[in-house]
Amino acid sequence: MNNEDSPSDLPDNWAHHHRFGTALPTWPESDHLGRAFTLYGGFVHALTGTPVEGAFPNAIAAAALFGRGYTQLRAAYELAAQGFNAEAFNLLRSVYESTGLGRMLAKEEGTAQKWIEKGQWTPDKKVREWLGEAQHESEDGVRPYANFYREASAWAHPKAVSCLGLLHVEDDVINVQTTIIFDADTSRKVVSAITWTTVFACFALRNAVVDERVIPPEWRQELFALARALSGDAMPHLERDWEQERTRFESVLSRLRDANELTETLRTDPRSWDNLSATPENTTTD
Numbered sequence: 001m002n003n004e005d006s007p008s009d010l011p012d013n014w015a016h017h018h019r020f021g022t023a024l025p026t027w028p029e030s031d032h033l034g035r036a037f038t039l040y041g042g043f044v045h046a047l048t049g050t051p052v053e054g055a056f057p058n059a060i061a062a063a064a065l066f067g068r069g070y071t072q073l074r075a076a077y078e079l080a081a082q083g084f085n086a087e088a089f090n091l092l093r094s095v096y097e098s099t100g101l102g103r104m105l106a107k108e109e110g111t112a113q114k115w116i117e118k119g120q121w122t123p124d125k126k127v128r129e130w131l132g133e134a135q136h137e138s139e140d141g142v143r144p145y146a147n148f149y150r151e152a153s154a155w156a157h158p159k160a161v162s163c164l165g166l167l168h169v170e171d172d173v174i175n176v177q178t179t180i181i182f183d184a185d186t187s188r189k190v191v192s193a194i195t196w197t198t199v200f201a202c203f204a205l206r207n208a209v210v211d212e213r214v215i216p217p218e219w220r221q222e223l224f225a226l227a228r229a230l231s232g233d234a235m236p237h238l239e240r241d242w243e244q245e246r247t248r249f250e251s252v253l254s255r256l257r258d259a260n261e262l263t264e265t266l267r268t269d270p271r272s273w274d275n276l277s278a279t280p281e282n283t284t285t286d
Contacts, residue, residue, distance in 0.1 A: 016083035065102030083180035093152035106208035
């Protein structure tokens, strides 16, 4: 493999980008990657516009972490396009950490508060323990997360798998391969890994919300279809009655109230804690 068919006066990483961009649309992985990025990016974009007043720590932390995951995925793609494959794999572990933690903090307001105010770092081991304890995930359910983390860590650290590829033997001489050379097979593997990580991030988003039924059915249906296409597995646990899901979603949407109304509702509703605990002379209800 070489960088032929690309402008010879370009730096090697730009020449790789040229060949990568030409080859990508011809690969099946291209469609999957585009669908995954559309799903995740669209969801993250929908997190914008939350009013500051009434925003809870868990919502703030989750939005920040899922947003970070999106920029990391984009950076991983750019690294892969320019031929920095080991570095792209390295970033995928960070995506896993960001989105896995985002899922946890979305459900743990107290921990999210500490994460924001004290800058506490939460090891991924704690996230996996939380999945098993607080979320009652089975051992089989947690194992894929641990396996993914282990594989990604091999590329994040200076292990043989991430370093020996820089060596090239020619005429019984070992050379350090500093020039970036386009290799279609390797690039396809990286694109596939980015796609799978993006799908993982989408499922983390789905599991971060209070109930998956608050997410538009079309988004979930596309995610499940993509997961099936990538895995080749029927995944019967993802079966849904989509007509029923659409009806339920529209019902919830029709009763949804703007977050800006929260403060006034708590002030005037006789069932709010402020009014239930107020003395008669200090009651705030109208």
